Amino acid sequence: MLRPRGLLTPPAMAMAPLLVAAALVASFSGAGAAPRPPPAGPKPQQGRVIEYGGNYLGGYIPQQDAPKDLLQSGVWGVAAGHYHSMAIYGKSRKVVEWPPANASFGYYNPDPSTQRLQPENLVNVVAVSAGQHHSLALTKTGKVVFWTRQLLGNASDDLPPLLGPKAKAKVKAIAAGRGGYSMALLNNGSIIEWGPARNYSDNATWYRPPPPGLVISFPEGDVNGAINGNVSVPAPRLRAQAIAAGWDHSLALLENGTVVAWGGRRGQYQAFLSWRAMNVSADAKQDVVAIAAGNQHSLALLANGTVVAWGTVLANAAGATCAAEGCVTYPPPAGPNNVPAEALKDVTAISAGSLFGMALLKGGRVVVWGKSTGYLYINFVPDDAQSGVFAIAGGSAHYLAVKATG
Numbered sequence: 158m159l160r161p162r163g164l165l166t167p168p169a170m171a172m173a174p175l176l177v178a179a180a181l182v183a184s185f186s187g188a189g190a191a192p193r194p195p196p197a198g199p200k201p202q203q204g205r206v207i208e209y210g211g212n213y214l215g216g217y218i219p220q221q222d223a224p225k226d227l228l229q230s231g232v233w234g235v236a237a238g239h240y241h242s243m244a245i246y247g248k249s250r251k252v253v254e255w256p257p258a259n260a261s262f263g264y265y266n267p268d269p270s271t272q273r274l275q276p277e278n279l280v281n282v283v284a285v286s287a288g289q290h291h292s293l294a295l296t297k298t299g300k301v302v303f304w305t306r307q308l309l310g311n312a313s314d315d316l317p318p319l320l321g322p323k324a325k326a327k328v329k330a331i332a333a334g335r336g337g338y339s340m341a342l343l344n345n346g347s348i349i350e351w352g353p354a355r356n357y358s359d360n361a362t363w364y365r366p367p368p369p370g371l372v373i374s375f376p377e378g379d380v381n382g383a384i385n386g387n388v389s390v391p392a393p394r395l396r397a398q399a400i401a402a403g404w405d406h407s408l409a410l411l412e413n414g415t416v417v418a419w420g421g422r423r424g425q426y427q428a429f430l431s432w433r434a435m436n437v438s439a440d441a442k443q444d445v446v447a448i449a450a451g452n453q454h455s456l457a458l459l460a461n462g463t464v465v466a467w468g469t470v471l472a473n474a475a476g477a478t479c480a481a482e483g484c485v486t487y488p489p490p491a492g493p494n495n496v497p498a499e500a501l502k503d504v505t506a507i508s509a510g511s512l513f514g515m516a517l518l519k520g521g522r523v524v525v526w527g528k529s530t531g532y533l534y535i536n537f538v539p540d541d542a543q544s545g546v547f548a549i550a551g552g553s554a555h556y557l558a559v560k561a562t563g
């Protein structure tokens with residue numbers, strides 16, 4: 158697994174690859190002829206960013222490095238990655254990324270004085286997603302832009318041919334996971350998933366050609382069950398309305414409100430060119446309006462405002478493992494599926510951090526549950542995030558919320 162260079166990682170942490178939320182600004186994602194009405198999620202608006210938590214190694218607090226001048230108002234949406242954060246801001250919907258990328262955190266920074274990354278030519282961004290060490294942005298015209306923290310460079314030339322700068326396909330949603338693993342949802346409901354084109358820890362492989370990318374279609378009949386083995390592609394085509402990338406598993410929300418999952422432990426730096434279906438909670442087979450993927454867990458938001466969670470981490474999150482990793486213990490969530498009672502109704506949006514879940518309630522209150530890590534104490538939500546929030550994003554050991562500024 159990737160580890161930040163030059164830092165000692167406690168053994169228990171090393172076993173828990175930390176993930177990365179695929180924070181999509183879903184409400185900006187544009188078209189898509191879904192037969193279901195769209196989720197009654199928060200309306201796009203502008204606000205200021207609230208940050209909570211820190212690097213999972215306990216090494217720094219991202220707030221200290223945030224570009225405060227840009228985050229006080231005018232922010233449309235956010236994404237939280239393994240270490241980094243992204244925001245869409247301003248009238249022309251540009252992107253800013255922080256904290257500074259530097260060698261101590263496992264990526265190369267040609268200019269240690271760089272306090273932020275603001276891709277200058279990138280405007281009209283409708284969604285952002287932050288992976289382990291890479292970033293994706295989606296523009297109003299349906300183009301994906303891809304860059305990396307390690308190289309602070311524009312890596313868009315590494316996109317699969319169907320998505321590259323010259324490609325015609327229009328994308329309506331993006332999701333970034335571990336080590337360059339990424340997903341894009343096309344306007345026609347097909348998903349392209351691709352692995353890292355290179356070993357981003359090793360600049361020597363910079364010129365390795367990218368994998369071709371894969372259009373996935375969902376084989377009828379396989380989506381409800383456990384399948385141990387590869388699934389042939391193509392097969393009768395299903396269309397997806399939303400996607401989510403976990404650490405190394407993928408979720409898709411089909412147009413009929415059913416969730417399918419695939420992937421799992423695929424190994425670092427592999428191209429993700431085959432898919433293996435994974436189990437999905439029985440409660441996420443219908444009426445799902447939004448999805449989120451964490452390190453080893455998944456969340457679904459049902460049309461009636463209930464959150465469903467499944468996977469391993471949240472289920473184990475209540476005590477011993479947490480103590481072993483030196484983090485703060487917390488009471489197990491009271492509700493079914495390891496979801497706290499507060500997140501069983503009136504939820505309008507969800508996000509999954511590495512080892513935690515987030516729900517946004519009507520009225521803009523943030524609820525967070527799961528495992529405390531580093532500076533992130535799960536049983537605490539800042540006062541500021543108790544109302545008026547309209548967007549949330551969970552990272553590895555930090556989360557972001559955007560609060561309306563009126």
Ligand SMILES: *[C@@H]1O[C@H](CO)[C@@H](O)[C@H](O)[C@H]1NC(C)=O
Nearest residue numbers: 216217222259260261262269
């Ligand atoms: C990298 O960032 C950390 C945290 O902000 C800081 O302590 C360290 O000095 C930085 N290293 C370099 C080489 O800039």
Ligand SMILES: *[C@@H]1O[C@H](CO)[C@@H](O)[C@H](O)[C@H]1NC(C)=O
Nearest residue numbers: 276278279302304311313322
């Ligand atoms: C990267 O290149 C693409 C296409 O050449 C361009 O559209 C985009 O704005 C660039 N992005 C960054 C982050 O500079």
Ligand SMILES: *[C@@H]1O[C@H](CO)[C@@H](O)[C@H](O)[C@H]1NC(C)=O
Nearest residue numbers: 319326343345346347372394
């Ligand atoms: C969607 O478009 C892509 C790119 O043109 C194509 O490869 C794929 O087969 C299309 N999917 C469907 C369901 O038509």
Ligand SMILES: *[C@@H]1O[C@H](CO)[C@@H](O)[C@H](O)[C@H]1NC(C)=O
Nearest residue numbers: 356357358359360362425426
């Ligand atoms: C990637 O690069 C790192 C740093 O050079 C190296 O330790 C690792 O083995 C490389 N991984 C692969 C799959 O090439």
Ligand SMILES: *[C@@H]1O[C@H](CO)[C@@H](O)[C@H](O)[C@H]1NC(C)=O
Nearest residue numbers: 265267308310360361363364
């Ligand atoms: C890594 O490769 C890129 C692209 O060739 C180059 O711009 C950069 O200077 C290289 N970095 C190092 C540390 O060699």
Ligand SMILES: *[C@@H]1O[C@H](CO)[C@@H](O)[C@H](O)[C@H]1NC(C)=O
Nearest residue numbers: 381382383384385435436437
């Ligand atoms: C998936 O679900 C089936 C049926 O409920 C169960 O038998 C199987 O053990 C599950 N597989 C995994 C990997 O959880």
Ligand SMILES: *[C@@H]1O[C@H](CO)[C@@H](O)[C@H](O)[C@H]1NC(C)=O
Nearest residue numbers: 385386387388430431432433
């Ligand atoms: C699944 O695909 C992988 C990669 O193509 C291959 O190595 C493996 O043998 C396949 N497994 C089955 C059960 O077909």
Ligand SMILES: *[C@@H]1O[C@H](CO)[C@@H](O)[C@H](O)[C@H]1NC(C)=O
Nearest residue numbers: 377378380381413415442443
């Ligand atoms: C949605 O479509 C899939 C694939 O056809 C099917 O397996 C599933 O039962 C459908 N779900 C609903 C709620 O209709």
Ligand SMILES: *[C@@H]1O[C@H](CO)[C@@H](O)[C@H](O)[C@H]1NC(C)=O
Nearest residue numbers: 440459461462463501502503
């Ligand atoms: C929402 O629907 C689920 C699944 O049918 C059910 O378990 C849950 O109790 C419902 N919640 C509310 C608030 O109606």
